[in-house]
Amino acid sequence: MMIGDMPDLLASRALLSGEAIALEELATGETRTYAELDARAGKVAALLAARGIGAGDRVAVLCRQRIAFFELLFGCAKLGAILVPLNWRMPAAELDGLIADAGPSLLFHDAADAATVAALAAPPPIIDLDSDYGWLVTAAGEAAGRAHWPADGILYLLYTSGTTGRPKGVIYTYRMALANHVNIGTAIGLTSRDTTVAFLPNFHTAGINLHALPTLFSGGRVLLMAAFDPDAMIALLGQGRIDTLFGVPTIYQSLLDQPAFASLPLDRVRHWGCGGAALPDALALRCRDAGMRVCNGMGMTETGPTAFLLDPADAWDRIGSVGKPQLLCAARIVDIDGAPVADGEIGEVQFSGPGITPGYWRDEAATAAAFTPDGWLRSGDLARRDADGFAWIAGRRKEMFISGGENVYPAEVENVLAACPGVVDVAVLPRPDPKWGEVGRAFVQLAPDGRPDEAALTAFCRSRLAPYKVPAAFEFVAEFPRTSAGKIRKHLLA
Incomplete structure (x- = not known):
C-alpha cells in the first residue's frame, strides 16, 4: 500500500x-450481506475486466435505487474504473451530451429506461440489468480487484x-467518500445498528x-426504495424500521400532507436530515409541531456533500439556520474582495478540506473558476454567520439583485411568501424596471384550495418586508420545473 492509499473499505x-445485511430491496425483498456484496462486487470487477474495462475507464449506469447499482459502484472501485450515474429523468437528447462528455466504455440500464437507451445517438455497448446482468455476473470469472483504493483516485x-x-x-474521489463518512457519521452518530432508507435518485449526491x-x-x-413513495415510507415508519432519514423539503412536505402521518410513532427515527434546497420556515415549523427535529443543512455535490448541518438540540430554536461546518469541513464567509465579513454581514461561503472535489471532468476552465487563488472552493451561495457561529443562507450570489440601490435576496422574500396560507412554493427573480433598476417578480404555486390573489400576496409581503423587497408582480404556476434535489430551475422560469 502506497502513502495516500486506503484499504478497500x-x-x-x-x-x-x-x-x-448491508442492502435490502424493498420492492423485491432481495438482500445482500456484507460478505455477499463484497463477493458480488469482485465478480462485477471480473465481468468488467473481461469486457476490456481497466483503471480510469468510465462505466455508465442508468437505473433506480437497487442492489445492482451498489455492486457496480464497488465493482468499479475494485478495478479502478470510474462509475458515471446518469440522470434517468433526462431524455435521450440530453443524455447524449453527458455520454459524449464522460466517454463511457459500457452502459448498464434497467428495463424502465430501455426505450431511452434505444433512442441514444451513439450509445456504448450496453448491458440490461433486468435481463442479462444477473447471469453475466454469476458466469464471470474469479473475483478481480485491487486491495487498496487511492485516496485521490476518482x-x-x-x-x-x-x-x-x-x-x-x-x-x-475516494478521499471525499471517507471525509463525508466522517462528517455525516460523527454528526448523526452512525453505528452498525442503524438502518436508513435510500430513495433519492442515485445520480444525485444525496442518493x-x-x-x-x-x-x-x-x-x-x-x-433501497426505487423512488420515493409516501405510502411505502409511512409503512416503514409505522413498522419502526428507520433510524436515520434524509430528505429534501418536498419529501417532508409530502409526508406531512399524508393523513396517516399524524398518527405515526416517530420515536424510532433518531435523526431527520434535510438539504438539497432551502427549507422554508413554515415547513420547519410544521415539522416541529409534529415532533420532528429536522436538522437543516447545506452542502454541494462539490463538498462531498456534507458541509453545514444543524444539531438536533438546536433544530427547534434555530429554525432557518443550516448549523455549523462539520468536522472535516472548513468554511469561511467573505466579501467580493475575499476578505472575511463580520458576524451578521452577508458574503459568499467558501470551503476547503478533504471532502472538497478537485474539480470538474475535462473542464479546466470551470475548475479554475471554481477555486480562489488560495485554494478555497467558491460555493456561489451567500450567507451570514451569527455571533454563536451558526450560518444562515441568504441565497445565490447570482440571484441577488439591486432595487433602488438596495440589495434584495430572493431567498428571504421566498421564505416570507412560503408562509402565506395557500402557498405551496415560490420563486423570486428580478426583472428590469425603469425607475428602480430591478424589481422582484414572484412565481407562485398555490395549493389546490389556495385562494390568495396578487393583492393578498402583496399585502402579506408588505406587512413583513421592507417595501423595496416586495415583488412588483406575481405570476401563478401549476408546477415548478425542478432538479432531482427538488430545487426550482429558475433559469427555465426566466
Missing part, C-alpha cells in the same frame, strides 16, 4: 460484519443538476451519500 467491512463522476445551465461532471454509503461504511443496513 467494502472488503474491510465484510471482514468485520460479513453476515450482517470513484465516480456526478453531473450537476443544472439549475443555471449545462451540467458539469463533478469529480468524486449515494445521505446516508447510504456512510451507513455501509458503518456496517448498518440500507433499505
Whole structure:
C-alpha cells in the first residue's frame, strides 16, 4: 500500500460484519450481506475486466435505487474504473451530451429506461440489468480487484443538476467518500445498528451519500426504495424500521400532507436530515409541531456533500439556520474582495478540506473558476454567520439583485411568501424596471384550495418586508420545473 492509499473499505467491512445485511430491496425483498456484496462486487470487477474495462475507464449506469447499482459502484472501485450515474429523468437528447462528455466504455440500464437507451445517438455497448446482468455476473470469472483504493483516485463522476445551465461532471474521489463518512457519521452518530432508507435518485449526491454509503461504511443496513413513495415510507415508519432519514423539503412536505402521518410513532427515527434546497420556515415549523427535529443543512455535490448541518438540540430554536461546518469541513464567509465579513454581514461561503472535489471532468476552465487563488472552493451561495457561529443562507450570489440601490435576496422574500396560507412554493427573480433598476417578480404555486390573489400576496409581503423587497408582480404556476434535489430551475422560469 502506497502513502495516500486506503484499504478497500467494502472488503474491510465484510471482514468485520460479513453476515450482517448491508442492502435490502424493498420492492423485491432481495438482500445482500456484507460478505455477499463484497463477493458480488469482485465478480462485477471480473465481468468488467473481461469486457476490456481497466483503471480510469468510465462505466455508465442508468437505473433506480437497487442492489445492482451498489455492486457496480464497488465493482468499479475494485478495478479502478470510474462509475458515471446518469440522470434517468433526462431524455435521450440530453443524455447524449453527458455520454459524449464522460466517454463511457459500457452502459448498464434497467428495463424502465430501455426505450431511452434505444433512442441514444451513439450509445456504448450496453448491458440490461433486468435481463442479462444477473447471469453475466454469476458466469464471470474469479473475483478481480485491487486491495487498496487511492485516496485521490476518482470513484465516480456526478453531473450537476443544472439549475443555471449545462451540467458539469463533478469529480468524486475516494478521499471525499471517507471525509463525508466522517462528517455525516460523527454528526448523526452512525453505528452498525442503524438502518436508513435510500430513495433519492442515485445520480444525485444525496442518493449515494445521505446516508447510504456512510451507513455501509458503518456496517448498518440500507433499505433501497426505487423512488420515493409516501405510502411505502409511512409503512416503514409505522413498522419502526428507520433510524436515520434524509430528505429534501418536498419529501417532508409530502409526508406531512399524508393523513396517516399524524398518527405515526416517530420515536424510532433518531435523526431527520434535510438539504438539497432551502427549507422554508413554515415547513420547519410544521415539522416541529409534529415532533420532528429536522436538522437543516447545506452542502454541494462539490463538498462531498456534507458541509453545514444543524444539531438536533438546536433544530427547534434555530429554525432557518443550516448549523455549523462539520468536522472535516472548513468554511469561511467573505466579501467580493475575499476578505472575511463580520458576524451578521452577508458574503459568499467558501470551503476547503478533504471532502472538497478537485474539480470538474475535462473542464479546466470551470475548475479554475471554481477555486480562489488560495485554494478555497467558491460555493456561489451567500450567507451570514451569527455571533454563536451558526450560518444562515441568504441565497445565490447570482440571484441577488439591486432595487433602488438596495440589495434584495430572493431567498428571504421566498421564505416570507412560503408562509402565506395557500402557498405551496415560490420563486423570486428580478426583472428590469425603469425607475428602480430591478424589481422582484414572484412565481407562485398555490395549493389546490389556495385562494390568495396578487393583492393578498402583496399585502402579506408588505406587512413583513421592507417595501423595496416586495415583488412588483406575481405570476401563478401549476408546477415548478425542478432538479432531482427538488430545487426550482429558475433559469427555465426566466
